[in-house]
Amino acid sequence: MKRLVTVVTGGSRGIGAAVCRRLAADGHDVVIGYVHDTKAAEAVADEVLQAGARGIAVRADTSVEADVDRLFATAEQRLGPVTGLVNNAGVASPLGRLADTDTADLRRVVDVNLLGTLLCCRRAAQLMTPRRDGVIVNISSVASTLGSPGDYVHYAATKAAVDALTIGLSQELGPDGIRVNSVAPGLIDTDIHAATGDPDRVRRVGPEIPLGRAGRAEEVAAAVAWLMSPDASYTSGAVLRVSGGR
Ligand code: NAP
Numbered sequence: 571m572k573r574l575v576t577v578v579t580g581g582s583r584g585i586g587a588a589v590c591r592r593l594a595a596d597g598h599d600v601v602i603g604y605v606h607d608t609k610a611a612e613a614v615a616d617e618v619l620q621a622g623a624r625g626i627a628v629r630a631d632t633s634v635e636a637d638v639d640r641l642f643a644t645a646e647q648r649l650g651p652v653t654g655l656v657n658n659a660g661v662a663s664p665l666g667r668l669a670d671t672d673t674a675d676l677r678r679v680v681d682v683n684l685l686g687t688l689l690c691c692r693r694a695a696q697l698m699t700p701r702r703d704g705v706i707v708n709i710s711s712v713a714s715t716l717g718s719p720g721d722y723v724h725y726a727a728t729k730a731a732v733d734a735l736t737i738g739l740s741q742e743l744g745p746d747g748i749r750v751n752s753v754a755p756g757l758i759d760t761d762i763h764a765a766t767g768d769p770d771r772v773r774r775v776g777p778e779i780p781l782g783r784a785g786r787a788e789e790v791a792a793a794v795a796w797l798m799s800p801d802a803s804y805t806s807g808a809v810l811r812v813s814g815g816r
Pocket of ligand 1 (some may be wrong): 579580581582583584585586603604605606607608610626630631632633658659661662682686709710711712754755756757758759760762763765
């Protein structure tokens, strides 16, 4: 029987790690991409193995073309043809107005969130198109429609671009039997908020959300798992908000 082999970028922590655990439980073999935290990535690979699937951790910065090529080559050599991609790797930068944001932070956010997603989508499209089989889920953000003024408009702009990519690529690849969708999380309780210099954000902003709290990474993973599954066989080009109503 055909094995599902799914590459999850940024699978070592937060939403990506929850996606890896959930996909393993759903029968996917999982390639866990990461950059810095080898221990965390290997711990997720162990959990995937314990769930009865195959899991490998591969260090790969998605903003670097050679790393992306190696990520997919390693996946195919060790686990077989890649059938799925979850573009989850993403970064934010210190909160602030655009006027006060460093060029280096602008570049990093664009490089990882947009160029990285494009490079991974391109590699997946090259591999999946001749096989006429594959599913891609891009993790964007509700920032793409909220704009995030005063916090990180550059981050919001990259996420809007990811949703535009989802729409266009779903139309390019639909005739080849490949589905492409976005999941747009709202406020989710992960380490990303500490990296923006606002470790208290989940506690402070959570009560303002219609459902009265921040989301959990597992709640985003459930939406990703549905889009990856045959239950979503007629869903392509969709942007699914997982945001507690915001
Ligand atoms: P997180 O806890 O900070 O985890 C980020 C993950 O991305 C880590 O696994 C990290 O790897 C990896 N990563 C960072 N830069 C990378 C790169 N250049 N190449 C490959 N991997 C890289 O973040 P998160 O909250 O789970 O966010 C996951 C995704 O959801 C992001 O795209 C984010 O923009 C989006 N999102 C998050 C929220 C939220 O509230 N949390 C809301 C909307 C959207 P290392 O462990 O090696 O550093």
